[in-house]
Structures are given as structure tokens and as C-alpha cells.
Amino acid sequence: MDQQDDLTQFLVSRRAKLNLQRTGLPDFGGRRRVPGLRREEVALLAGISSEYYKRLERGNVKGVSGPVINGISRALQLDDAEHSHLEALIRSATIRARPPRRRPERTVPSDPVLQQTIDAMSTVPVFVQNGRLDAVATNRLGRALFSEMFMDDQIPVNAARFLFLEPKARTFYRDWDANTHQIVALLRAEAGRSPYDQQLRELVDELSFRSDLFHELWGSHDVREHRTGLKSVHHPSVGDLDLSYLAMDLTSEPGLQMLVFSAEPDSNTYLRLQQL
Structure with missing residues (x-):
């Protein structure tokens, strides 16, 4: 996860999603060699020079200010x-020296009061996760809800x-397909916030190697x-929730x-949760 390359690819992917109609720019015709907006058009809309934007898209973030990012x-x-992701990528790409000291990994709660608190929330499923989407803590109902996930022998x-x-x-x-898009987008955001997380890098490498869909x-x-x-979800014991x-x-x-997960009172989901 190279920070400058991630910044380049993120900006390219965002302008590829736009067209002249969405931005209000005039269409003077002519063949467009790339999907979406040209770099010059993004620069025009942002109020900066095209050369400045080109340097930024190539990963040269020296001196980039808040107003430029907002533009x-x-x-x-x-x-x-x-x-927020753009800000995180620019912040990471600015770092030239040794990576900052990593904060302690959160794979278990350091405060026992957290587990005590979620255990007290006995009528709703509770699931605590870190940025890599590791399961850090659950209450009994949360573990029962995601029992299929907790059958995995790999820790975490x-x-x-x-x-x-x-x-x-x-x-x-x-809605498995929608969940795949959501999960990858969450991990992408975490990669921008934590570019030096080795465990996240290893998780992304594993999933990219073993799943063509994840890679895509x-x-x-x-x-x-x-x-x-x-x-x-469809729970194997109580059905659809x-x-x-x-x-x-x-x-x-x-x-x-x-x-924290909840269901409308007296709904089928609410009644089935009680069975868990």
C-alpha cells in the first residue's frame, strides 16, 4: 500500500466517475481518451492551475493546503x-522520514469495563471491532448472532x-454482494488512516490473493x-433477521x-432475537 500510488489511483478513480453533465462544464466535442474528467477540467473546477493538479495527482503533495484540498x-x-480519505492520503504521502511509532494493536479491549458494559447490554447484539474488522469483543447475543463467523479457527x-x-x-x-462492496470500502478507508499497519497489509494481501472479487x-x-x-442476515437457527x-x-x-444491532419491537426479527 504505497501512499503516493494510492493517492494517484484514488484521484484518477474519482475523476473517472464524473462527466461534463454532472459538473456543468461545456462540452466542446472531440474524442476523450480517458473516462470521466480530464485533469485540466478538475483543475479548472478546483480553482488551481492544471500543472499544480497534475503534480498532485502524481503524488507530489509538498505544500498542499487545506483550501486546495477543499477545492x-x-x-x-x-x-x-x-x-476524509483524501486528507489521510495526502497526510501520509507528506511523510518522508521514518514512519511514526505505531500505536498498540487493539485485538482485545484494554479496559475490562468495556466488556462489562457490553455484557450488560443483554437485549441487543453488540460487536466491537478494530479498523481491520477483527472481532475484538462481543456480548453473548452478539456472539450468537455471528456464530457462523466465530466457527473460524483463525485468530483473530x-x-x-x-x-x-x-x-x-x-x-x-x-445481501452478500452489497456487503462485499461495503467491507472493501471500509478497509480502504482504514488503509488511508493507518498506512503502516502491517497486519492490515497482510490481510489485504491474503484476500487479494485468495479472492478475485476482493482484488477487483x-x-x-x-x-x-x-x-x-x-x-x-439468515441465521441458521432462527432464520431471516x-x-x-x-x-x-x-x-x-x-x-x-x-x-449495536436492534430490531423494531414486536417484529419478527425482534421475536427471533429472543430465541438466540
């Missing part, structure tokens, strides 16, 4: 997750590895945040995120 973000119509249990490498995942996730999706450079949504989830960053445990 490029507007020109490429980036959403919040993509804007990892949601991406389960999704792409375990055949059972295609049955467990009723990784090359799309899509990113996203994990905040709220709907998770539709449609669960809303909230994802919350843990300030007491930097780098960890807690996912």
Missing part, C-alpha cells in the same frame, strides 16, 4: 468519507476474511464510513468501534 474535493464531488476472527473466504457467508448475508473491488478505491444502516445498526467510535479505546 479538489468540491471539484470531484467527494462525500464526507472520500474527503475477521469479518472481511469470513465474507470473502467462507462459503457460508453467501447464505448468512442475504480493492482496485476501485471506493471508501465509506460505518455509521448506521440495515443488516439483513433484519437488524438496524449503529456504529460508535470508542473514545476510551482509540481505534475501536462498537456496533
Whole structure:
């Protein structure tokens, strides 16, 4: 995961998604050799010179300011997750010296109060993960919900590895295809935030080697945040479940995120959760 190359590929992939109609630029005709916008058109929309933007897209980020990043973000119509990813890539590409000291890996919670707290949340499934999507902690209902994932002997249990490498995942996730895009986009965002995470690099290498789909999706450079949504699964014991989830960053445990799943009261999913 070379930071300058990732920056180049991310910017190229974002402008390839745009067209003149979406940006309001006039179309003077002529053959376009690349999909989407030309670099000169992005520079025009961002309010910077085309040469400056070309250098930036090639990975030369020396002296890039916040207003320039904001201008490029507007020109490429980036959403919040993509804007944050662009900032992270530029920040990483700026580093020329020795990589910063790595923070301790979070594979288990360092504070026992965290496990005590999620155990007390006995009516909802809770799943705590790090940026690599390793399972760091669960309560009993969370472990029961993701029992198929926890059958993996490899430690730590990892949601991406389960999704792409375990055949059972295609049955467990009723919207498996959408989940594959989401998981890769989450890992892409984490790669921008943590470019020197060796375990993340090894996970990406493993998945790219063993899954052609992962390799293809990784090359799309899509990113996203994990905040709220709907998770539709088929549990082998209780059947179909449609669960809303909230994802919350843990300030007491930097780098960890807690996912809390819930169901509408008296719904079929709610009643089936009680059976778990």
C-alpha cells in the first residue's frame, strides 16, 4: 500500500466517475481518451492551475493546503468519507522520514469495563471491532448472532476474511454482494488512516490473493464510513433477521468501534432475537 500510488489511483478513480453533465462544464466535442474528467477540467473546477493538479495527482503533495484540498474535493464531488480519505492520503504521502511509532494493536479491549458494559447490554447484539474488522469483543447475543463467523479457527476472527473466504457467508448475508462492496470500502478507508499497519497489509494481501472479487473491488478505491444502516442476515437457527445498526467510535479505546444491532419491537426479527 504505497501512499503516493494510492493517492494517484484514488484521484484518477474519482475523476473517472464524473462527466461534463454532472459538473456543468461545456462540452466542446472531440474524442476523450480517458473516462470521466480530464485533469485540466478538475483543475479548472478546483480553482488551481492544471500543472499544480497534475503534480498532485502524481503524488507530489509538498505544500498542499487545506483550501486546495477543499477545492479538489468540491471539484470531484467527494462525500464526507472520500474527503476524509483524501486528507489521510495526502497526510501520509507528506511523510518522508521514518514512519511514526505505531500505536498498540487493539485485538482485545484494554479496559475490562468495556466488556462489562457490553455484557450488560443483554437485549441487543453488540460487536466491537478494530479498523481491520477483527472481532475484538462481543456480548453473548452478539456472539450468537455471528456464530457462523466465530466457527473460524483463525485468530483473530475477521469479518472481511469470513465474507470473502467462507462459503457460508453467501447464505448468512442475504445481501452478500452489497456487503462485499461495503467491507472493501471500509478497509480502504482504514488503509488511508493507518498506512503502516502491517497486519492490515497482510490481510489485504491474503484476500487479494485468495479472492478475485476482493482484488477487483480493492482496485476501485471506493471508501465509506460505518455509521448506521440495515443488516439483513439468515441465521441458521432462527432464520431471516433484519437488524438496524449503529456504529460508535470508542473514545476510551482509540481505534475501536462498537456496533449495536436492534430490531423494531414486536417484529419478527425482534421475536427471533429472543430465541438466540
